[in-house]
Amino acid sequence: MFPYLSMHAKHYRRFVWSAVRRLCVRYTVIFVLLIHSHIVHCSVLWLWIAMFPDWLVKLLEEHRGLVVVLFCLPISYLFDICLKLSNWIRRRRLSAPEQHYLRVGKIQESVREWNKLPAASRQPMCTSRPNWLSLSTTFFQKSQCHQIQVALFDILRLNEKEMTVKVEPMVSVGEITSYLVPRGYALAVTLEIADATCGGLAMAVGMTTYSHKVGLYQESVVSYDVVLADGRLAHVTKDNEYKDLFHCLPWSHGTLGLLVAVELKIVPVKPYVHLRYIPVRGQQMFCNEIRRLSGALSPNARTPDYLEATVFGKDEAVLMVGNLADVKTERAQLKINHVARWELCKECFGKKNLFAFLLSLKHPYRV
Ligand SMILES: Cc1cc2nc3c(=O)[nH]c(=O)nc-3n(C[C@H](O)[C@H](O)[C@H](O)COP(=O)(O)OP(=O)(O)OC[C@H]3O[C@@H](n4cnc5c(N)ncnc54)[C@H](O)[C@@H]3O)c2cc1C
Secondary structure (H helix, E strand, O other): OHHHHHHHHHHHHHHHHHHHHHHHHHHHHHHHHHHHHHHHHHHHHHHOOOOOOOHHHHHHHHHHHHHHHHHHHHHHHHHHHHHHHHHHHHHHOOOOOHHHHHHHHHHHHHHHHHHHHHHHOOOOOEEEEOOOOOOOOOOOOHHHHHOOOOOOOOEEEEEEOOOOEEOOOOOOOHHHHHHHHHHEEEEOOOOOOOOOOOOHHHHHOOOOOOHHHHHHHHHHEEEEEEEHHHOOOEEEOOOOOOOOHHHOOOOOOOOOOEEEEEEEEEEEOOOEEEEEEEEOOOHHHHHHHHHHOOOOOOOOOOOOOEEEEEEOOOOOEEEEEEEEEEOOOHHHHHHOOOOOOHHHHHHHHOOOHHHHHHHHOOOEEEO
């Protein structure tokens, strides 16, 4: 009886411990991904925490692992599910690209109504998108502005001949990428942050790991459709009557008009990215390598499609060099890293740190 019990308890303990470990790894991965995309909600959280007494803040700080796992993680996870669900409903049930100009007409009407207000009570206009949904860190008091609803979420037109796509401003990078990739394209400047919006990036600024080839996000814009302060709709391109506006809209943060559509350049893509990790030691080597790989040293240099770096410490960094790839041979298929699955994450988290993991890779070339 007793040996059986102790065996049972041992197995039970081992089972529970391994389940807890697996859950922790899984939830930490989800949390890292979610916190990356929802850093803004965390800023709201920090504001709230700032009102706590010092001893409570210290306690929470000391046990931040628990706070993350038991509080931040489930909340972020639920929030993400709600966001995805509402996006799905909007795309499947409410999408109506053909009614674009009808919706724009309503925005123009709202702007004209604003113009009719007495000058003294006319507050500056802004979009009614709440700050907590916005990724931009230039928060301002929207409650002190005249808010205009810009509920424009549709993908309007893909032009494969001109290699452009026209979208409404609230289309997110994640949505446009899911739309374009199965058709063999991606935005010329595709951010890794799926929640960033095509309009927000056009009115603020955007860049990505492809930018050493195509420039900043604004350099991939072909045209903007903007409702001006008097309610007129302007189609803005780099060589029409609004060409001055074309150069002023990026970084303007909505101070020059309300964006209602943007046409963006697209590039052809392949199903895979051939990724090479290059660990570098020392700041000089890091700077030299990234300059060389990005083509900064020679304008005619052949540059990789994607270039990114993660700096792990004062003297440790890993450069990530990616090239679009087809994976046709069986040998190449064996090297596929399904980065969206758990395997890679588990591998990474099992190691002491990611730098050590990257140094230890058996295959320096991974597809
Ligand atoms: C954790 C984190 C990582 C980031 N990493 C990157 C990165 O790798 N690369 C990069 O390029 N950026 C990065 N950003 C910056 C982010 O992508 C930008 O702030 C960008 O503005 C996207 O924000 P958004 O889509 O939420 O737009 P918002 O923040 O909502 O809008 C940006 C600005 O445009 C104005 N605006 C939005 N829509 C309209 C409209 N229809 N008409 C008029 N004005 C409008 C808003 O008022 C605001 O001033 C990062 C941000 C965070 C928080």
